[in-house]
Each structure stands twice: as structure tokens, then as C-alpha cells.
Amino acid sequence: MQSSTIKKNLYNVGAILKGLSITFGYMFRKRPTIQYPSVKKQHAPRFHGLHELRRYGDGQERCIGCELCSSACPANAITVIGAENAPGDRVSPGERHAARYEIDELRCIFCGMCEEACPTDAIVLTPRFEMADYRRGSFIYDKDRLLVPIDAGVGAAPDERPGGIPGDLGRVADIKSTTDVAEGYSATWRGEILKTQRRGLASQ
Amino acid sequence: MMVPLWLIVLVKSAVLLLVVVTTFAYAMLAERKVLGWMQLRPGPNRVGPWGLMQPAADAAKLMLKEDLTPKTADPLIYRLAPFISLLTAFSVYAIIPFGSSSSGTWAIGNVNAGILLILAITSIGVYGISLGGWASGSKYPLLGSVRATAQMISYELAMSLSFIGVLILAGTTSLDGIVNAQVRWWFFVPQFFGCIIYIITAVAETNRTPFDLVEAETELVAGFHTEYSGLRFGLFFIAEYVNMLTVSCIATLLFFGGWNAPLGLTLIPGVVWFVAKVAMFMFFYMWLRATLPRLRYDRLMAFGWKVLLPLATLNLVVTAIVVAFRG
Ligand code: SF4
Numbered sequence: 037m038q039s040s041t042i043k044k045n046l047y048n049v050g051a052i053l054k055g056l057s058i059t060f061g062y063m064f065r066k067r068p069t070i071q072y073p074s075v076k077k078q079h080a081p082r083f084h085g086l087h088e089l090r091r092y093g094d095g096q097e098r099c100i101g102c103e104l105c106s107s108a109c110p111a112n113a114i115t116v117i118g119a120e121n122a123p124g125d126r127v128s129p130g131e132r133h134a135a136r137y138e139i140d141e142l143r144c145i146f147c148g149m150c151e152e153a154c155p156t157d158a159i160v161l162t163p164r165f166e167m168a169d170y171r172r173g174s175f176i177y178d179k180d181r182l183l184v185p186i187d188a189g190v191g192a193a194p195d196e197r198p199g200g201i202p203g204d205l206g207r208v209a210d211i212k213s214t215t216d217v218a219e220g221y222s223a224t225w226r227g228e229i230l231k232t233q234r235r236g237l238a239s240q
Numbered sequence: 241m242m243v244p245l246w247l248i249v250l251v252k253s254a255v256l257l258l259v260v261v262t263t264f265a266y267a268m269l270a271e272r273k274v275l276g277w278m279q280l281r282p283g284p285n286r287v288g289p290w291g292l293m294q295p296a297a298d299a300a301k302l303m304l305k306e307d308l309t310p311k312t313a314d315p316l317i318y319r320l321a322p323f324i325s326l327l328t329a330f331s332v333y334a335i336i337p338f339g340s341s342s343s344g345t346w347a348i349g350n351v352n353a354g355i356l357l358i359l360a361i362t363s364i365g366v367y368g369i370s371l372g373g374w375a376s377g378s379k380y381p382l383l384g385s386v387r388a389t390a391q392m393i394s395y396e397l398a399m400s401l402s403f404i405g406v407l408i409l410a411g412t413t414s415l416d417g418i419v420n421a422q423v424r425w426w427f428f429v430p431q432f433f434g435c436i437i438y439i440i441t442a443v444a445e446t447n448r449t450p451f452d453l454v455e456a457e458t459e460l461v462a463g464f465h466t467e468y469s470g471l472r473f474g475l476f477f478i479a480e481y482v483n484m485l486t487v488s489c490i491a492t493l494l495f496f497g498g499w500n501a502p503l504g505l506t507l508i509p510g511v512v513w514f515v516a517k518v519a520m521f522m523f524f525y526m527w528l529r530a531t532l533p534r535l536r537y538d539r540l541m542a543f544g545w546k547v548l549l550p551l552a553t554l555n556l557v558v559t560a561i562v563v564a565f566r567g
Pocket residue numbers: 108109110111112113114139143144145146147148149150151
């Protein structure tokens with residue numbers, strides 16, 4: 037063996053020892069792990085998470101069913117079907133309100149365009165992000181789940197609400213009957229179906 | 241009243257089996273913890289306090305998994321192979337002594353050719369791997385088992401040669417005698433190169449990183465046990481860990497003085513020292529796994545034949561000459 041090969045091999049042995057010392061040292065480093073379900077990380081102040089439909093201070097819905105959010109959405113995730121407010125029983129202060137309002141959270145890219153497009157600040161993104169579920173259908177959030185409950189605080193934006201953001205805006209178990217979850221609905225074609233329904237509503 | 245010998249052996253075996261299986265379970269947990277720490281993770285910590293019930297959860301999982309046999313497999317050999325691995329892995333413990341007291345050595349059987357018997361038994365272990373891969377009837381296991389066979393043969397040579405240096409110094413092949421010969425100094429000192437060679441070949445023998453070519457995930461899916469599932473995979477897994485434990489025990493017995501206390505600290509019983517030394521070796525294997533990447537196959541072979549074998553031979557010759565001249 038030439039001396040250069042021996043030197044190289046000795047160098048390799050040195051490299052192995054160095055590697056061993058590095059891994060050994062890492063054993064005593066501080067680990068950056070956050071024990072997630074029990075300890076939660078503080079989200080960024082403007083984190084984009086699950087949507088919420090807000091209300092005015094008197095409990096009326098802010099959404100006026102204008103469909104601007106739906107047109108602004110780059111992912112085609114929002115479907116709005118507006119309807120006239122009945123004079124005696126107003127849902128929103130405007131002329132119209134959203135009869136159906138649905139967001140397909142599987143399509144949504146959480147860009148916040150809907151938030152920007154909305155003229156009445158009705159749709160906002162909250163920092164909620166734990167939406168995992170077993171069925172595709174349950175990712176279609178309808179008004180039942182998007183609309184902020186009256187007792188969660190009305191008027192203020194989610195971040196400024198005294199009680200903070202509700203941890204859970206509606207459990208999956210409770211909403212199974214509200215959407216088409218039970219029928220094994222395919223989320224991809226939801227927009228088409230709603231368009232048909234909208235045509236039906238318009239012709240009435 | 242005389243207790244019959246078979247009863248003593250039976251009770252000893254049962255106790256030992258329990259000890260070895262428990263050690264396996266917690267060695268596995270320890271490995272996952274150590275690997276985790278070295279990669280800045282906490283390791284398993286969800287089942288029980290500090291993750292201590294993790295082995296039980298794993299065992300339950302493996303038992304509940306479906307036991308698949310591929311259509312192309314040779315059913316008898318396919319089902320038999322894990323048991324060959326496991327049986328040979330466990331049977332070595334029949335002759336490994338763990339300590340000694342005034343009434344004798346702590347071992348099930350005290351064989352006067354102990355070290356040769358260990359070599360023989362562990363060599364049979366490779367049949368489990370190669371037959372398992374062969375009988376799976378699919379390409380990756382076959383490649384894995386071919387590799388296993390080649391690797392075991394090439395590294396077993398250097399391994400046996402590194403033993404012989406110790407045997408010359410101790411003048412006996414019984415494990416008992418070897419340990420007793422190390423009362424003054426451990427063979428780690430006069431057989432330094434032998435010890436290094438043994439440690440390297442032991443890693444190769446147990447198919448662990450950086451010599452885990454047999455189950456190289458990146459190229460061979462899972463190597464010889466790709467087709468195995470459920471409890472049969474579990475048996476291979478246990479065998480691998482028990483083998484790791486075995487080579488740690490042998491390294492302790494041959495090079496690190498077995499149950500002899502270092503620095504005359506005889507206050508602490510020998511068996512504690514034995515366990516501590518074995519634990520040290522186990523940690524070393526985990527440490528290696530966390531550090532080194534896998535060797536390329538041709539390099540592995542070249543290293544075995546062109547580096548380890550000549551070095552082991554040289555070590556043997558030098559030892560023999562020195563012993564011959566000093567009488
Ligand atoms: S956040 Fe973006 S993608 Fe999601 S609904 Fe709003 S506009 Fe669409």
C-alpha cells in the first residue's frame with residue numbers, strides 16, 4: 037500500500053470518529069420538539085386557518101349574499117346562493133342574505149382573497165387549523181358551521197373577541213345530517229350540483 | 241433432597257428466556273430513544289410513562305397484523321425460516337456465562353469448547369435469513385438473502401481469526417476459562433486490534449448499519465423480510481436484536497473481562513459489571529447506527545476480504561509469535 041492510501045484511510049477513520057462525536061454531542065442538545073396535542077405552538081398573529089362568518093353586534097349576519105368572495109376565490113371553493121330578506125324577519129341588514137353559503141375546505145388554499153373581497157367583512161379566516169376528518173364530505177363547511185355562534189361573541193373580529201376564538205365551531209358528529217356527508221357526497225362535483233340548485237332557485 | 245438436573249436446567253432456561261426477551265423489548269425501546277436523541281427527537285414517549293409501555297404496544301400490534309404468505313412462496317420453508325433465526329439466536333444463551341459466585345458459574349451449560357459452539361450456532365442463524373429470502377419467491381428478498389450469505393461468510397472468517405488471538409492468550413476455549421484468564425488485565429489491552437476487528441465484524445454479522453446491506457431499505461425495500469408480516473416479521477426482528485445482544489455478550493466475555501470488576505471494584509457484584517459492559521456495547525451499536533451511512537456492496541466485500549482478513553491474520557501471527565517467545 038502506498039503511503040497516500042494509508043493516509044487517506046487514516047483520514048477516513050478520523051472522519052468516522054468525528055461523526056461519532058457529533059452524534060454523541062447531539063444527544064445532549066435541547067430538542068426543539070413541541071409535544072403537539074398536549075402543548076400547542078403559538079400561531080402567527082395573522083395565521084390563515086378555517087373560515088368564519090361574522091355577525092353584527094345585534095346578532096344579524098354580516099353576509100349580504102353578494103357572491104364577491106365566490107368570484108374572488110382562486111380555488112373555486114366558495115358557493116353562495118343569495119336570497120331576499122323577508123321584511124318582517126331580517127337575516128342581514130341589507131336587502132339580501134346568503135340562503136346557502138358553503139366552503140369546500142379541501143379546495144381552499146387559505147389565501148384570504150375571500151376576506152379581502154368581502155364588502156361587509158363577513159367572511160374572515162380564523163387561526164383554527166385542526167380540521168382532520170375521515171370523510172371528504174365533511175370538509176364542506178356550510179353556514180351551520182361557518183357562522184359564528186351568537187354566544188361566542190358578536191360584533192368583534194375573531195382576534196378581538198373577549199372569549200377568544202372558539203376552539204371548535206361545530207363537531208363533526210353534530211353536523212353529519214346537515215351536509216351531504218350521509219349520502220357519500222363527492223366533493224369535486226359539489227359546485228356543479230349547487231349551480232343546478234341555483235338555477236332552480238332563480239327560476240322560482 | 242436432590243433436585244434433578246433437568247428441572248434445574250428447565251427453570252434456568254425459563255428464567256433466562258424471560259430475561260432475554262425483556263432485554264430485547266427494552267433494548268428496542270432504548271435504541272429508538274437513543275436514535276431519537278441523536279436526531280434531536282424525543283423518541284417514543286406516548287405509551288405509558290416515558291414510553292415504557294411501547295414494547296407491549298408493538299407486540300400487540302404485530303400479533304394483530306395479518307400473517308401473509310405470498311402465492312409464489314414455498315410455504316413450508318417460508319414459515320419455518322423465522323423460527324430457525326429465532327431458535328439459533330436464543331440457543332446461544334444456553335452457554336453464555338453471566339457471572340460467577342462461590343457455587344459456580346452463572347450459566348445453563350458450561351461447555352469446554354464454548355466459543356466454538358457459539359460460532360457454530362450463530363453460523364446456523366444465517367440459514368434463517370437466506371432460506372427466508374429464498375422461499376419468499378420474490379426478487380428483493382432473494383437479493384437480500386444472497387447478500388446475507390456472502391456477507392456472513394466473508395466476515396465470519398475475520399471474526400473467527402480475531403477470536404483465535406484471545407484463545408491463544410487464554411489457553412482455553414471455554415468461556416469460563418477465558419474470563420478467568422482476564423483477572424489481571426482484560427484482553428482488550430493485548431488484543432486491541434483483535435477487539436476492533438471483532439467489533440466491526442460483529443456489526444456485519446448482525447446486519448446492522450453501516451453493514452445492513454441485507455435489508456438495505458433504499459435498494460431492497462426491506463431485504464430478506466420484505467414479504468414477511470405480522471408475527472413472523474416480529475420473529476426476525478427479535479432474532480436480529482437477540483443476535484445484537486449475543487455479540488455484545490461475546491465481546492464482553494472475550495475482550496472486556498466478562499464479570500471481572502475494573503480497578504478492583506469488587507464490591508459491586510460481577511453480574512452487574514457484565515450487564516453494564518453489555519449495555520455499553522449495545523449503546524455503541526445504536527450510536528453507530530445513528531452516525532454512519534450504509535456502505536456500498538462492493539466496498540463492503542472489499543473491506544472484509546482486503547482489509548479485515550489480512551489485519552486479523554497479522555494480529556493472529558503477531559500474537560502467536562509473542563506468546564511463543566515469552567513462553
Ligand atoms: S381563502 Fe382563498 S381559497 Fe380559501 S375560500 Fe377564501 S379565497 Fe377561496
